Amino acid sequence: NAGVTQTPKFQVLKTGQSMTLQCAQDMNHNSMYWYRQDPGMGLRLIYYSASEGTTDKGEVPNGYNVSRLNKREFSLRLESAAPSQTSVYFCASSERRQGISNEQYFGPGTRLTVT
């Protein structure tokens, strides 16, 4: 049982380049999330998908796009990378239930540097 997997683990981009971060979960969860983690700022939600076929903006969506390809996969795209997007990106998944939080399962992260 792999849980949540992310690729790549590390990436260096030049300003203006584009790339897609891939995420997949094998727990049959309805909800999936993309976060970025910066020093002293905890995790900030970029986009989430409450269920297959739906996506919505989180706290810091500017500069990013997402695709919920199917129930298993949720990708994050940077169309034109900027140095401010240097961060560690985490994908997570959970069961969908209103109100009370279900446990979110996190992937190992992608460390992105934009020069």
Added chain:
Amino acid sequence: TQLLEQSPQFLSIQEGENLTVYCNSSSVFSSLQWYRQEPGEGPVLLVTVVTGGEVKKLKRLTFQFGDARKDSSLHITAAQPGDTGLYLCAGTGGTSYGKLTFGQGTILTVHP
């Protein structure tokens, strides 16, 4: 926007000492979670508290949810080097579908 303020941001203690990490907000949360994260890995859930005043114990860790559901604390008794890591609190508002608001995190270092 719901905000969670975590304190302290850094904590460096000796093995055997006790410590408390606080998580505070001006907003009411329907539930609150505590996660632990080790370097190079994603966060892992430690506990979820859902009832105001609730206290949960996990071995040497004690978690409390404030009566008004606006704050929480994590207390570790007799800390060990294996407790070293980043501790994150995260809350959910009543109308969200599992969306979490995270605090900034507390980096704990326990020296042998």
